[in-house]
Amino acid sequence: MKNFIIRTITAVFFVAAIVTCFLRPEAMILLFALVTGLTVWEFTGLVNERENVTINRMICTVAGVYFFFAMAGYNSGLTPATVFIPYLVSIIYLLIAELYLIHEDPISNWAYTMMSQIYIALPFSLLNVLAFRSAGSDIQYTYLIPLSVFVFLWINDTGAYLCGSLLGKNKLFPRISPGKSWEGSIGGGLLVVAVAILVWYLTEKYEVNELGLNAYEWAGLGLTVVIFGTWGDLVESLFKRTLGIKDSGNILPGHGGMLDRFDSSLMAIPAAVVYLYTLTLF
Numbered sequence: 001m002k003n004f005i006i007r008t009i010t011a012v013f014f015v016a017a018i019v020t021c022f023l024r025p026e027a028m029i030l031l032f033a034l035v036t037g038l039t040v041w042e043f044t045g046l047v048n049e050r051e052n053v054t055i056n057r058m059i060c061t062v063a064g065v066y067f068f069f070a071m072a073g074y075n076s077g078l079t080p081a082t083v084f085i086p087y088l089v090s091i092i093y094l095l096i097a098e099l100y101l102i103h104e105d106p107i108s109n110w111a112y113t114m115m116s117q118i119y120i121a122l123p124f125s126l127l128n129v130l131a132f133r134s135a136g137s138d139i140q141y142t143y144l145i146p147l148s149v150f151v152f153l154w155i156n157d158t159g160a161y162l163c164g165s166l167l168g169k170n171k172l173f174p175r176i177s178p179g180k181s182w183e184g185s186i187g188g189g190l191l192v193v194a195v196a197i198l199v200w201y202l203t204e205k206y207e208v209n210e211l212g213l214n215a216y217e218w219a220g221l222g223l224t225v226v227i228f229g230t231w232g233d234l235v236e237s238l239f240k241r242t243l244g245i246k247d248s249g250n251i252l253p254g255h256g257g258m259l260d261r262f263d264s265s266l267m268a269i270p271a272a273v274v275y276l277y278t279l280t281l282f
Contacts, residue, residue: 007254014252014261018150022143028131029072033065036124039258040064040116042249047112050243052105055113056094063090064121071125075132077139091117123266126273133211142210145221148199149272152225153264155195156188163187172230177237180230189226196222217279224275225268232267236260 021031044057067087073079094113098106130146132139164184172180200218203209213221236259240248249257 003254010253010255014255015154019147022131022147025076025131025141028127028143028146029069032124032127033068033072035258035262036068036121037061037065038251039120039124039262042251042258043116043120044112046243046245046248047115050108052103053108053112054101054103055109055116056097059090059094060113060116063087063094064117064124066090067117067121068125068128071128075128075139076141077132119266123269124262126269129273130269130276140210144203144208144210145272145276146269148196148221149225149268150265152192152196152222153229153268156192156226156229157264158188159191160184160188173234176234176241180234185226185230189223192222192226193219211276213279221272221275224271228271229264229268232264235267236263 017031021027040061041057044055044060047053048055048057067084070079070083070087073083074081095110098109103109127146130149131143132141134140160180161184164179164181164187167183167187168181170182171178172182172185196218197215200209200213200215236248239259240246247256248259251257252261255261
C-alpha cells in the first residue's frame with residue numbers, strides 16, 4: 001500500500017510537470033534539457049559498470065544538454081546553424097581521446113559514447129522540431145503536438161495495462177518483456193486512436209489545430225506513437241536485461257530511473273517527427 005501511494009504521488013507530479021512545462025517554451029526547454037542531462041548521466045553510469053567500458057560521463061552529459069539547447073535555439077530562430085559547432089567539436093574530441101587514453105576496449109567506448117547521443121540526446125532534442133514551426137517569415141511555438149505525443153504514450157500504457165490484465169493471453173515479446181500481450185497492445189492502440197480523433201474534434205472546435213491535421217492524420221500520429229513507443233519500451237527492456245538490472249535507477253520514487261520513465265518517448269518522438277514531415281510530402 002505504501003509503495004502504491006508513493007508511485008501515485010510520483011506519477012501525479014511527473015504528469016503535472018510534463019503537461020505544465022509545454023505551456024511555455026522556456027519551461028519546456030529548461031525541463032527537457034534537465035531530463036536530457038539526467039538521462040544521459042544515468043545511461044553512461046550504467047554502461048560504465050560493464051567490463052572494460054570507460055566513457056567520459058561528464059562530457060557526454062554536457063554535450064547532450066548542449067545539443068538540446070542548440071536545437072532549441074536553432075528551431076526557435078534565435079541562433080544560426082553555427083551553434084552546433086561546439087557540439088561537433090566535443091564529439092570529435094570524444095573519438096580522438098581514445099587514441100591517448102589507452103583503454104582496453106576503445107571500440108565499446110566509442111559505441112556507448114555515440115549511443116548516449118543518438119539514443120538519448122537526439123530524440124529529446126527533436127522535441128524542439130515538434131514544438132517550433134515556421135509560419136511565413138515567423139517561427140511560432142506550439143505545445144499541441146509534443147504534448148500529444150506524451151498524452152498518447154500515457155493513454156497507451158493505461159489501455160495496454162487494463163486490456164492486458166483482462167484479456168491478455170498471447171505474449172507480445174516473451175523473450176524480452178513477458179508481461180506484455182498482443183491483446184493489451186491492440187487495446188492500448190485502439191484507445192489512443194480514439195483519443196487522437198477526439199483531439200482532432202476538439203482542436204477543430206476550438207480552432208487550435210495549428211498544423212491543420214485531419215482526423216485520419218491525427219489517428220495516424222496516434223498509431224505511430226503507439227507502435228514506436230512500444231518498440232522504445234522493448235528496447236529499454238532489452239538494455240536492462242542485457243545489463244542484468246531491474247530498474248535503470250531510483251531517481252523517481254516507485255518508478256525507477258529516467259530511462260524507465262522516458263523509454264517509450266525515445267522512439268516515439270523521432271517517429272512523430274518523421275511522420276509529420278512525411279505528411280508534408282504528399
